[in-house]
Amino acid sequence: MIQKTLVLIKPDGIQRGLIGEIIKRFEQKGLKIVGMKMLKSEKKLAEEHYSEEIAKKHGEPVRKALLDFIISAPIIAMCIEGSSAISSVRKIVGNTYPGDADIGTIRGDYAHASKAYAKSNAKALPNLVHASENEQDAKREIALWFASNEINSYKLSHEDFIF
Incomplete structure (x- = not known):
């Protein structure tokens, strides 16, 4: 099943010079970037992205830390398309908590802060990227970050062999 999903390269990923490696x-997995832009997020957009559901799930201090972090510096928003894109992207990204992420994933290879560090310093966990959790979140998040005319359609050379 061909899906679209959202990936945000967070400020720590950009500031550490990992944009190319992340992309x-x-x-390399055969996924296709159909939308991409660098921006400094407005607070309103960040609040829509990290909705009240985050506060219900993790507490308001976590939501506030995420909001402060995501608006602190430029980010890159990407709409990625491919076969089972949501689960594929989540496997590539790795566990939300870098200490629990497998080696070979983006977070397992490059992120280093622990959940305990973030909590004790009242900071967002610097884990390099955000990836949509499921199809419902992906649709909502893509619509937040991209206008429909910012999503492109094209064919990769290997698609004839895969699909």
Whole structure:
């Protein structure tokens, strides 16, 4: 099943010079970037992305830390398309908590802060990227970050062999 999903390269991923490495991981898997832009998120957009559901699930201090972090510096928003894109991207990205992420995933290879560090310093966990959790979230998040005319359609050379 061909799906679209959202990936945000967070400020720590950009500031550490990992943009190319992160994008390479998705492209090497055969996934296609159909929308991409660098921006400094407005607070309103960040609040829509990290909705009240985050506060219900993790507490308001966590939501506030996420909001402060995501608006602190530029980010890259990407709409990625491919076969089972949501689960494929989540496997490539790895566990939300870098200490629990497998080696070979983006977070397992490059993220280093622990949940305990973030909590004790009242900071967002610097884990390099955000990836949509499920199809419902992906649709909502893509619509937040991209206008429909910012999503492109094209064919990769290997698609004839895969699909």
